[in-house]
Amino acid sequence: MxxxxxxxxxxxxxxxxxxxxxxxxxxxxxxxxxxxxxxxxxxxxxxxxxxxSGQGRGSASGGGGDxxxxxxxxxxxxxxxxxxxxxxxxxxxxxxxxxxxxxxxxxxxxxxxxxxxxxxxxxxxxxxxxxxxxxxxxxxxxxxxxxxxxxxxxxxxxxxxxxxxxxxTKPKPKPQKKKKKxxxxxxxxxxxxxxxxxxxxxxxxxxxxxxxxxxxxxxxxxxxxxxxGEEQKQAYKRKTEAAKKEYLKALATYRASLVSKTYNDPVEPKSAQSSQASHMMPPKQPLYSVPLQPSSSYGLGPGSFPLSDLQSFAGPPRHTLARTLSQSQMLPPSMSASPPSPFQISPPLHPSQLALHQSSLRMQQVQSHSMGLQGSLHSPPLSQQGFSHIQDYQNSVGGSQSPGAHNPGHGQNPDWDGEYCNRDCGPNHCSGGMGAGDKPLYLT
DNA sequence: ATGCTGATTGTTAGG
DNA sequence: CCTAACAATCAGCAT
Structure with missing residues (x-):
């Protein structure tokens, strides 16, 4: 070298x-x-x-790796x-x-x-x-x-x-990876x-x-x-923290949907489903109970905080979370939103019973959780933490990297959107195509 | 402390 | 066409 x-x-x-x-x-x-x-x-x-020598199995692009x-x-x-x-x-x-x-x-x-x-x-x-x-x-x-x-x-x-x-000193051996489904x-x-x-x-x-x-x-x-710089790392970490909260909520929703699926689909072999669901709910895991309702139960309507934030929190652009949420919306809000506690799985309750049973508890959880969540979501944007120049520039040039993403209405946090809305920015993404009829992303 | 998993993007081959 | 593998690296989690 x-x-x-x-x-x-x-x-x-x-x-x-x-x-x-x-x-x-x-x-x-x-x-x-x-x-x-x-x-x-x-x-x-x-x-x-x-x-x-190239990527992928064929390494065709490598040209001999030279x-x-x-x-x-x-x-x-x-x-x-x-x-x-x-x-x-x-x-x-x-x-x-x-x-x-x-x-x-x-x-x-x-x-x-x-x-x-x-x-x-x-x-x-x-x-x-x-x-x-x-x-x-x-x-x-x-x-x-x-x-x-x-x-x-x-x-x-x-x-x-x-x-x-x-x-x-150490040539790294290449372990055979196997991605589990x-x-x-x-x-x-x-x-x-x-x-x-x-x-x-x-x-x-x-x-x-x-x-x-x-x-x-x-x-x-x-x-x-x-x-x-440490400060900038912290900025990224803050985003990660926020995303993690979202993930936990989405995970709770997902797990709830698994459980509810078991209830709603008696034809399905129940053993596998319920065992999976119960297995996926370790008691240590903090589960957020989040009502999924079109307008946030926190009083945060779509305009209450930047849509871009919501979307950027929606996890990596693999559509999994989006699909999860969409699926959850098919369920009764109480069911999809709130995972039953492990103790409630057996004996299984009827969905309506389950919802009733949890509603009071959830109210408390929601209130307490919303406080913390709002705190994190409304933490100072990056623009106040060393990225103000980026925000300025994005404001001046239109805000998004994505072609066709005009985002006229969600300028509250442009730097966030510009950074993390740069993939999958289709017509339904960013604010451009997010009409009332589109899938809302419920962040509550 | 260590190891494993999954995430990042883009390319490629195989089903 | 879709999916998985692969590349180097790091964070996060579990053991």
Whole structure:
């Protein structure tokens, strides 16, 4: 592994139009572009022993596993400057008044990278966002593209150093994975903070390095995660916490639906179902009793808190939770919403009895739970925790990465929506197609 | 402490 | 066409 910063060669800058425009923007913003040269040397940043022979079973894309990944080598700005926090001025838009000058960038120090990455992601990846917007946006896009590349190369260097030592010592054996079949209706586990971060940043990485494999991206994201500021990690963790609460509720709903299914479907072999249901309800598991009703029983109507929040909380975009909820809506609210306690499973109660039996208890649970939930959901948005610039920009460009997601009405938390509504943003997603007749997502 | 599972995206092959 | 596997990595949970 021999990754190094090559002496800059200004003449080669022009080889990358996007970089050129970025550099122009650097100049326009008094950023020292002189240290941001590119060269034509292809950088092979594979780590020793790694085989990028391709993905999937066929590895057809591998070409023998001898790819060189052309991360445009950019000599990074020269000295570490933790003040990248001031990278963007939320007031004035996108003036960059505190970027480092003339110093090698410490690969470990780019605490603000994710924000820039997300910007790069939004700006560079989805060029449609730029079309029809003003030059300001384009310039910003250009800047972030180049800015991201700078950091990306730094992270590449970092990765190479990091992994070369560990892999030399321990070649990891590849255990045979076997994915067990999972009930498609079962809500997916909430994505971890890291997964969220991965989702945010991978697009930008891929945008800058289309040839980068998943492994490459993973390493880069991992190094970035390591370098992420604690505050920003906390921001992701807060999201995860919220998603976890949602997951628990969805899980409770799902389990309730399993039980109710048993009741409602006597033809079905009961033994398997009920044993499954009871097995899936360990007593230790905190179960939230949540009435599923079209308008939230918490008095939080669809406008009471951002729809995007709801949808982003709806778990990973595998549709499992959505399906679960949809299915649950077919059931009586009390049944679908509230899992019977294990003690109530035997002897089984009639659904109506069950509902009555639980209603009083649930009322108390709901009230207490709603307090905590509201607290978490209305916690300060990320925009107040270091992502305000992103929010600002999303406001200026339209808010969503998704094509066609105009979101005119749910601007309460655009950064959330922009970050996590970037998949499955079909006509029924984001706010665009979420009409009254669409499936509402009951977050109560 | 350690190990397992599942999550991230995109590609590919097989059913 | 749909699904599973695969890649590197991390978080979370169970043991």
């Amino acid at each position: 021999d990754v190094r910063f090559y002496p800059a060669h200004p003449s080669s800058v022009g080889s990358d139009p996007s970089c050129l425009s970025s550099l122009e923007y650097y100049h326009a913003n008094k950023f020292d572009a002189d240290n941001m040269y590119m060269n034509d040397n292809n950088q092979d940043f594979r780590t020793p022993g790694q085989n990028y 790819e060189d990944y052309e991360i445009p080598p950019i000599t990074p700005p020269n000295h570490a400057d933790p003040s990248l926090l001031h990278l963007m001025d939320a007031e004035s838009g996108y003036t960059f008044h505190s970027l480092p000058h003339n110093g090698l960038l410490n690969p470990y120090s780019y605490s603000e990278l994710p924000a820039a990455l997300m910007m790069s992601n939004m700006l560079g990846q989805d060029s449609h966002l730029l079309s029809g917007h003003n030059m300001h946006s384009k310039k910003a896009a250009g800047f972030f593209s180049a800015f991201f590349r700078t950091f990306l190369f730094s992270s590449t260097l970092y990765i190479g150093e990091k992994r070369s030592s560990s892999e030399m 999972k009930d498609p209706n079962e809500p997916s586990k909430p994505v971890s903070a890291y997964a969220l971060f991965f989702r945010d940043t991978q697009a930008a990485i891929k945008g800058s390095n289309p040839n980068a494999t998943f492994g490459d991206v993973s390493k880069i994201v991992a190094s970035m995660w390591d370098s992420l």
